[in-house]
Amino acid sequence: MKTLEPRDTYELIGHKQNEQFILKAWEKDKIPHSLLLSGPRGVGKATFAFRVARFLLNNGGIDQNSQNGLDFGQQIIDETLAVPRETIVNRQVANNAHPNLLVIQRSENSQTKKIRSEIVIDDLKPLKSFLNLKASDAGWRVVIIDTIDDMNPNSANAILKILEEPPKKVIFMLINNSEGRLLPTIKSRCQLLKFSALSKDDLVLALQSYGANLEELDINLVYQLSCGSMRTANEILSSDFLKNLNDIKGLISGVWPVLVSDSEAIFEKWQKLTKQDPTSVLEDKILIIKNWLSDGLVRYARSRRGRPPAIKDEEKLFERLINTHGPGRLLERLQEVERLVAQSKGLNLDKKETFIKFIRLLTE
Numbered sequence: 437m438k439t440l441e442p443r444d445t446y447e448l449i450g451h452k453q454n455e456q457f458i459l460k461a462w463e464k465d466k467i468p469h470s471l472l473l474s475g476p477r478g479v480g481k482a483t484f485a486f487r488v489a490r491f492l493l494n495n496g497g498i499d500q501n502s503q504n505g506l507d508f509g510q511q512i513i514d515e516t517l518a519v520p521r522e523t524i525v526n527r528q529v530a531n532n533a534h535p536n537l538l539v540i541q542r543s544e545n546s547q548t549k550k551i552r553s554e555i556v557i558d559d560l561k562p563l564k565s566f567l568n569l570k571a572s573d574a575g576w577r578v579v580i581i582d583t584i585d586d587m588n589p590n591s592a593n594a595i596l597k598i599l600e601e602p603p604k605k606v607i608f609m610l611i612n613n614s615e616g617r618l619l620p621t622i623k624s625r626c627q628l629l630k631f632s633a634l635s636k637d638d639l640v641l642a643l644q645s646y647g648a649n650l651e652e653l654d655i656n657l658v659y660q661l662s663c664g665s666m667r668t669a670n671e672i673l674s675s676d677f678l679k680n681l682n683d684i685k686g687l688i689s690g691v692w693p694v695l696v697s698d699s700e701a702i703f704e705k706w707q708k709l710t711k712q713d714p715t716s717v718l719e720d721k722i723l724i725i726k727n728w729l730s731d732g733l734v735r736y737a738r739s740r741r742g743r744p745p746a747i748k749d750e751e752k753l754f755e756r757l758i759n760t761h762g763p764g765r766l767l768e769r770l771q772e773v774e775r776l777v778a779q780s781k782g783l784n785l786d787k788k789e790t791f792i793k794f795i796r797l798l799t800e
Contacts, residue, residue: 440646442482442483442485442486443486443529443530443532443539444530445483445486446487446518446519446521446526447645448480448483448484448487448516448517449480449634449638449641449642449645449666450479450480450632450634450635450638451479451480451484451631451632454484454629454631455484455487455516455517457629458488458491458517459515459516459517462491462495467492467576467607468607468626468627469599469602469606469607469608470599470602470607470608470609470610470625470626470627471485471488471607471608471609471610471626471627471629472584472610472612472618472622472623472626472627472628472629473485473609473610473611473612473629473631474612474615474618474628474629474630474631475612475613475630475631475632475633476613476631476632476633476663476664476665477613477665477667477668478662478665478666478667478668478669479631479632479633479634479664479665479666479667480631480634480666481611481612481613481631482580482582482611484631485580485582485609485611486529486580487517487518488517488578488607488609489529489537489578489580489609490517490519490525490526490529491517491518491519492575492576492578492607493525493528493529493534493536493537493575493576493578494519494523494525495575496536496575496576496605535569536575536576536577536578537577537578537580538562538563538566538577538578538579538580539579539580539582540555540559540560540562540563540579540580540581540582541555541559541581541582541586542554542555542559542586543555543556543558543559548784550784553586553778553779553781553783554586554587554588554591555581555586555587555588555591556588556590556591557588557590557591557594559591560591560594560595563579563598566579567598567603567606575605576605576606576607577603577605577606577607578606578607578609579606579607579608579609580609580611581595581608581609581610581611582611583610583611583612583613584610584611584612584618584622585612585613585614585617585618592619592622593619595608595610595622596619596621596622596625599622599625599626600625608626610622610626632664633663633664633665634664634665634666635664636655636656636659636664639655639658639659639662639664639666639669640655642666642669643655643658643666643669643673646670648673653673657678658672658673660728660731661677661681661724661727661728662724663727663728663731668720668724668727671717671720671721671724672724677721677724680702680705680706680721681725683702683705683706684702684725685749685750685753687699687702687795687799688753688757688795688798688799689749689752689753689756692760692799692800693796693799693800694795694796694799696792699791699792699795700788700792702791703787703788703791703792706718706721706791718780718787718790718791719777719780719781719790722773722776722777722790722791722794723773723774723777726770726773726774726777729754729757729770729798730767730770732750732753732754733754733757733758733763733766733767733770736751736754736755736758737763757798769797769798772797773794773797773798776790776793776794776797777790
């Protein structure tokens with residue numbers, strides 16, 4: 437199952453309250469100069485950002501307060517942010533060719549040919565000329581930063597200075613997956629829009645829209661493992677992750693300390709079973725397991741009330757992990773796993789070593 441990139445996705449599933457916020461701001465001519473789109477990874481924040489961008493770029497040259505906003509005297513009344521697919525704006529945004537839209541992301545290092553682990557100051561060079569130009573149609577200019585978490589201190593401070601004195605009719609949309617990595621001063625200068633994990637019904641709707649065969653899925657399992665993230669659900673279904681999960685459970689449930697040879701055996705199995713290049717998805721698999729363990733830790737701490745276990749006998753696994761490490765230390769180790777994943781991706785570390793370190797964090 438293959439999903440579309442956010443710039444190519446026209447349907448918004450969930451997050452209706454955020455859409456209504458933008459529409460009401462538009463009607464009152466009070467669009468914020470900066471939006472902080474904050475919430476879990478993969479729940480639709482970038483999709484929402486491009487949806488807002490298309491709306492503003494399509495309608496931004498029109499006086500929304502005018503009773504004669506259209507040439508033929510019809511007042512503009514919008515119920516959603518959707519823009520007709522046949523418009524030129526949609527084609528330009530999809531092709532990254534709209535002159536009034538700038539997307540800032542981690543770039544490729546010209547020496548290593550790898551994507552950088554951070555958004556560096558050089559990635560902001562196009563921003564200066566972009567902000568100095570006036571929109572060709574006297575409309576809005578839109579800057580999407582995906583993600584603000586990826587900015588190093590220099591680039592974050594550069595953005596902060598711009599947000600302190602924002603240009604007119606420019607909107608910044610800052611995508612934020614982890615509030616802990618965000619400068620408080622940046623947050624204070626943005627209108628916060630919170631994005632929650634998708635409900636199970638919304639996740640089912642999203643999966644159906646991309647042609648997933650739900651009859652062959654344990655949707656409860658996929659929902660719990662994905663933590664309501666469409667991107668994570670896609671990663672689960674696009675690989676053999678569900679087949680791999682029990683291998684990891686068995687490794688963690690076995691004799692401690694885990695032998696390096698046993699970890700290597702599971703790693704090699706992952707390599708063989710993964711249909712796509714396994715080096716590009718190993719960290720994502722580890723992150724899914726980390727999220728499953730974090731979610732299970734919360735449920736276990738709540739006396740096992742609420743959602744049922746994601747997989748068979750997981751209660752015994754959590755009981756062992758908690759009794760060995762203690763809840764606080766286990767949470768710290770899970771946070772270390774997340775840092776390991778980020779480091780492995782950013783520095784292109786050896787995948788086998790990353791996997792072995794991951795197992796050690798849980799079992800030693």
